[in-house]
Amino acid sequence: MSDFRLRLAARELFILDGAMGTELARRGAPTPLPAWSALALVKSPERVLAIHRDYVAAGADLLTTNTFRTTRRALKAAGIEVEPRELVALAAGLARRAAGEAGRPVYVLGSMAPLADCYRPDLAPSPEDMMNEHSELAGHLVEAGVAALLLETMNTEREALAALAAASATGLPVLASFVANEVGQLFDGTPLASFVPALLAGGANAVLVNCTPVAATDRVLPELAALAGSTPFGAYANIGYPHPTDGFTAGADPGPDEFAAHAALWVAAGASIIGGCCGTRPEHIAAIRARLRSGAEVARP
Numbered sequence: 207m208s209d210f211r212l213r214l215a216a217r218e219l220f221i222l223d224g225a226m227g228t229e230l231a232r233r234g235a236p237t238p239l240p241a242w243s244a245l246a247l248v249k250s251p252e253r254v255l256a257i258h259r260d261y262v263a264a265g266a267d268l269l270t271t272n273t274f275r276t277t278r279r280a281l282k283a284a285g286i287e288v289e290p291r292e293l294v295a296l297a298a299g300l301a302r303r304a305a306g307e308a309g310r311p312v313y314v315l316g317s318m319a320p321l322a323d324c325y326r327p328d329l330a331p332s333p334e335d336m337m338n339e340h341s342e343l344a345g346h347l348v349e350a351g352v353a354a355l356l357l358e359t360m361n362t363e364r365e366a367l368a369a370l371a372a373a374s375a376t377g378l379p380v381l382a383s384f385v386a387n388e389v390g391q392l393f394d395g396t397p398l399a400s401f402v403p404a405l406l407a408g409g410a411n412a413v414l415v416n417c418t419p420v421a422a423t424d425r426v427l428p429e430l431a432a433l434a435g436s437t438p439f440g441a442y443a444n445i446g447y448p449h450p451t452d453g454f455t456a457g458a459d460p461g462p463d464e465f466a467a468h469a470a471l472w473v474a475a476g477a478s479i480i481g482g483c484c485g486t487r488p489e490h491i492a493a494i495r496a497r498l499r500s501g502a503e504v505a506r507p
Contacts, residue, residue: 210313210353211379214411217438219473219498220313222268222481223261224491228446230257232487241284244275247293248286251300258304260488262312265495266481269305269312270356272297274319277343279331291346298350315356315381316347318369324359324385324417327394336365340372347376354379359417359483361385361393363401367408374409381479383414383442390426398426402433412438417483419444420460420468431476440479441472445486459485462493469494 214220227243235246235253246254254272261269275284276293286293298314305312321339322329330336344355355373357380360366366384373380382405384392391397405413413434415426423443430439445459460468469480482490 208353208379209311211411214354214379214381214438214478217478220267220440220479221265221491221495221498222315222440222442222479223258223266223270224264224442224482224486224488225444225484226254226257226270226272227274228484229487230254233257238284240275240280241286242275242280243272244280244286244293245284247272247276247296248288251296254297255300255304257488258301259307261491262304262308264488264492266491267312268479268481269301269314270317270358271301271314271347271350271352273317273343273347274358276346277321277339279321279339290342291349294343294346295350298347298352302351313353314351315354316344316350316352316378317356317358318343318347318373319358320361320365324361325393327362327392330362330365333364333368336368337372340369341375344373344376348378352378354381354411356380357382359383359385363392363394363396363404366392366401367404370405370408370410379411380409381412381414382408382410383416385417386415386422386426388422390422390429398429398433402430406434406437410437412440412479414440414442414479416442417444420465424468424471427472427475427477438478440477440481441469442479442481442483442486443468444482444484445490446484462487462489465490466493466497470497473498
């Protein structure tokens with residue numbers, strides 16, 4: 207059994223990294239849809255590596271591969287004529303390089319996102335396509351040497367369960383994360399009361415909520431904690447959404463210290479995996495690490 211799997215099951219506290227796509231845009235890299243962050247693997251991989259290194263320096267224990275849009279479907283739509291396996295290997299290699307330079311245990315998670323659009327559940331492809339395409343990406347990530355697979359921003363139950371089945375078949379630990387709407391449901395209307403148990407029954411090793419505004423994350427987390435039971439759970443909220451023209455649309459935009467204060471509440475509620483999503487920067491992760499080191503968070507149950 208892997209070291210990461212054992213530590214995850216023991217509910218040790220892990221700090222996840224922050225955003226990649228919006229951070230690339232902030233640093234001047236083009237991030238047009240539908241390629242989003244994947245274009246940087248072709249045009250400026252050195253920026254991807256620099257961001258990974260900055261998250262390690264900020265105190266992240268978990269790095270996420272820049273594979274949010276490296277499926278065959280996304281690359282074809284973007285006109286990127288590179289084999290998905292090559293880009294996945296590059297993305298994982300960059301994250302593993304940064305992790306290997308850390309001088310402490312840092313684990314690399316292979317990112318798997320909705321195949322079509324994170325905020326448009328109506329665009330989800332057929333069950334057969336979902337299974338085939340998620341299986342292909344999961345296989346490439348395993349070949350690239352990731353420690354675990356991270357299903358991110360899942361907005362429909364059907365795609366989340368298809369991706370979970372594909373990821374679980376690899377034998378690696380699987381962290382399953384979803385995006386919630388303002389009333390605490392998936393974007394397809396599925397309530398957490400039925401969705402989270404379905405993830406657990408499907409073999410998820412951890413359940414998380416991500417790319418959801420901080421205030422909504424605060425509301426969702428108690429229900430997620432109750433439904434997760436003894437299974438590790440966590441959160442990595444956003445502070446705005448990607449935008450097709452300017453790369454990012456800021457929301458309430460809490461600063462690093464305010465974001466870290468919310469993260470401390472998630473830890474106090476029992477979360478063992480915390481980090482940031484769209485809009486967050488290395489400074490937000492550093493603030494979380496500093497707050498946890500200072501003991502400012504409420505004791506976990």
